[in-house]
Structure formats: structure tokens, C-alpha cells
Amino acid sequence: MGQNDNQNTVPAIHRAIDVIEFISSSQRELSFSEIMDNVDIPRQSLIRILNTLCIRGFLDKSSQRGLYRIGLKFLYLGHGLPDKFELRTAAWKSMKALSQKTGKTIELSSLDRDQLILLEQIRGSEEMSLYSRVGSVIPYLHAVSVGKVYLALMEPDKRRRVLKKIGLPAMTRHTITDMARLEQEIQETQARGYGFEDQELREGVRRVAAPIFNSNGKHVGCIGLSAAVFSFELDDLDQYGRMVREAAEKTSAELGYVSNS
Amino acid sequence: MGQNDNQNTVPAIHRAIDVIEFISSSQRELSFSEIMDNVDIPRQSLIRILNTLCIRGFLDKSSQRGLYRIGLKFLYLGHGLPDKFELRTAAWKSMKALSQKTGKTIELSSLDRDQLILLEQIRGSEEMSLYSRVGSVIPYLHAVSVGKVYLALMEPDKRRRVLKKIGLPAMTRHTITDMARLEQEIQETQARGYGFEDQELREGVRRVAAPIFNSNGKHVGCIGLSAAVFSFELDDLDQYGRMVREAAEKTSAELGYVSNS
DNA sequence: TTTTCAAATACCATATATGGTACTTAATGG
């Protein structure tokens, strides 16, 4: 909190965003003093900030003298994402088809600011708690099928930069934490044309993902399929891999991509 | 734009939100001067605001000297919605079941700041263009099944206030624009226990919706079903109405509601 | 009822963010 480094910014906006992000991170409603204790803003100013954000719908207050929470405006504003939306439209048909064919959870993800972000999702039959939410982000490229695809298609120096920034932290006991092992995995991903993840992010979940390219040949996203281990045997890997690759290729075609291999 | 009425607010934040909302409303990427021409903010200050918002991920810039668009952060922040999320969790199973039984589009909506907001959606087989996006808001309570349910369960004076604010504008040639007719419709809704809308918001689309109550007996949302006219005949109305009512009742039970009728 | 505490308001001198002007950079087109 507090990147007041740059001169060409507005302190008041930084503070407002600090407040928003703190409330969001807490995942529940917060009292005024809880917020006060966790952001470095004087009482009077904080009151003004909270007021402003409430008036504009960026925060909600449960009652007159109540608790603060993130406003529904954020759901609403989460739309005006023009180019990512194009991707969503293009991918929709293939995702739906894949969902009907497999009954599994199908996801559309993209890379933004070196993090994976979930853009769209068609849920399978797993229980609610297993799902990520649309819009959620994951910085651990090394632990996710989608991330491996991104790593596999990245410029080597960008790959090094990204991997250096987050390292290879273990999310489960299956996470790849050895760089040589990861290099090998990346090569396999390149060879197969799809990425695979075996309980490396979450215990009990397997995932495959394949890349989508736009008309300029740029890698703009991935279509992924995920399922619990008991409904996604290792024997199914090739089959599901082929399927997500097909779905992703169809989406690429939709975007005007022509393979030049 | 520009509710600088209240004293206890931060002007800089108001401006930042003006910028965000303008960019969002345009539904595409905007150049600096396009933004300049449409918000009442001096050049220098606007630059600072855009900078700050970009640094914090609330806006994205396509390149160094590029176009501005809404940042993906909004997708991400659209989650920290604690209590609405509880509703989503509670409704999930019933919605899924309803979706499988009918193949239609199932939606979870709520009322926020006198507008209907779409919280969750399980899509049917209609084409992409027909769908609303999660988070989208509709102020026209009189033209939507969900809105009619809300009107039917509202305190009469709140109902009057809300209806007075927006009036009864016609969205299609089927929209109810006569108050007496609407009163009657509201009574029917109360009697049936579900709301119905026949192409009143969008030509060619029919919808039904039933209310969800929480443990305090408060009306907190609706489960709705929508479909194109050719797959939702008027003869099906009773059947679908019963189905959404069942789904909504199950969800209410999930939330700890006990009917005291 | 009164007490207590959190939350919000009021006031105002001062620190500070603002927004003119002028300048630099980068991309476009002739």
C-alpha cells in the first residue's frame, strides 16, 4: 500500500483504491474502525473517501451507521472490457460444444499483467466450492495448465522475468518447484500443443488447456478443461488434450487466425 | 456527472469515477482527447488521473501512447461481494437443476439501489447476443418478470416512489405503460407467486421469476427462467412458473427461511 | 433513564494538490 513514488499521480485516488482493495481483500463487511486500523489514512479523510465511494456505488453500506462492503458497481463495470469481450464471444460456441461433449468445467483464461485471469466459465457438475470465480487471478504460471501454455509460447527472456518474479512456490505437494523439471514440462507442452496440470494448483484437480491466437498470430488466451481426478484419469489425457486443442483452434479461426505451419 | 453537491466528499475521487464511468459507457477503447472532450477536467489533471488509474489496474492502456480502456481489475473486484455471494452459493444447486430439467437460461437477480442486477446466470442454448452479462443492471422494474416480483412484494409507498422515479417507459410494443394495468399485473403476480414477462423488455423473449427469502423473511432475490418465444409457449407458463417457484423455495430454505403461512 | 462507545459532522489554518503556461516527445502524413 502507498505507491506514492510516481509524481504524476493523484494521492486521493491512490488512497481510495487502497481502501477498495483492502475491503475487497477482507472478503466480508467491515466497520469504519477496522478500515481505519488497516489503511494509513487520517480519520477525517477516510470518512470523506468512504462517503464518496458509497455515493458513487463503489462501496455499499449495510445501513446508516453500518458496515462497508464492495459495491455491486464492480460487477457492473466488469463488462466494459471491449477486447477481452471479443475473445469471449469468439470462444463461446466452442466452449459450449466442449462442455456438452464432456460435461466437464470449461474455462477461458488470459494473461494480464503477468497474471492469469479467468474470463469466462461453463461449469460442470462439481460442487460450488471447487470453482474459481470469473475475474479471479492466479500469478502462479508454473502450477497451472494455462500458465504452462503461456510460458511455452513466451519469449524466453520474458519467461525468465516472469518466473523470477514469482519463483516456483509449492501450492500442493505436486507442484513443480524445480526449474529444470519445469523447462522439461514447457518443452512437452510445446510439443503436445496443450498444457497439463496434475493437482499442482489444487489437490484433486486436473486440468488441460490449449492456446488461442488472434489474426495477428498473437497468443491471446486459452481454453481449458478441468475436472476432479476421479473423473479425469491419466488415460483420458490425450483425448481431453485433443479436445481443448480443437476448441482453441476453432476459436482462433473465429478470430481470423490462419496457421502458417 | 459532477455530483459535487455534498461537502463531505473527495473531488478527486469523483473525477476519477467520472472518468471510469465514461470510459465504461463507451464500450470501447478511447484516446486521451476523446476522454478530455467528454469529462469536465483540465488536461493536466486528467493526465494525472489516468496515470493513477492505470498504475493501479483500474484502467489499461493498449500501449505506451495508446488508448484507454477499463482494467481487468474490475472483473477481479466484482467478487468481494460477501452477502450477495451467499445468495449465489445458496441458489446454485437449484439453478443447476432447473437448467438441466428445462435447458433454458436460468438467472439469479437482485435489487440494488432500485435497479435489478444480474448476479448469476446459467446459459441455455440461445445465441450469445441474447444474453445479458452478469452484473448488468436494469432500472425498468415494470418491464421485467423479476421487477414485477419485487414490486409485488414491496411496501406500497416504496413501490410508488420507485415507479415514480423511472415512470413506465416502453421498451417494446408489449411493455406495460399504463399504471392501472400494471397494478393489476402486480396483483396477479402476488396471487400466482411468480412474475411473468411477455416480450416486454425485449422482443421475442419471455421470462418467469420467483422470489427468494432469507432467514429474516426478507425478499433478497429472484430465480428466473428466460427463453425465446418459440421455445416458451404461453401454454408452458404454468409449468415454468411452478418450476421457478420450486427452485426459489428450495433456495429460501437453504438460506434458513421458514414459511409462516 | 444514564453511560459508553463508535461513527459522523463542523470548523478552519495550513500544507498540498491543482491547472495554467510552456516545452518535449513520438507518431502521423505530405
Add this chain to the structure above:
DNA sequence: CCATTAAGTACCATATATGGTATTTGAAAA
């Protein structure tokens, strides 16, 4: 190539948002 335009930077006097202190309100407990 130079000319033109849009985007961004630098500077600094001044208007203005800020954040102390003191006060008021409201809700819940005693």
C-alpha cells in the same frame, strides 16, 4: 525529409482539499 498533431512532461504560484481539534449523533449496554 520536414510539418503537423496528439500525448505526455516540467514548472510553480495559488486556490483548495486536508486533517488536526472539538462537537454531535446514534446505538447498545448498564
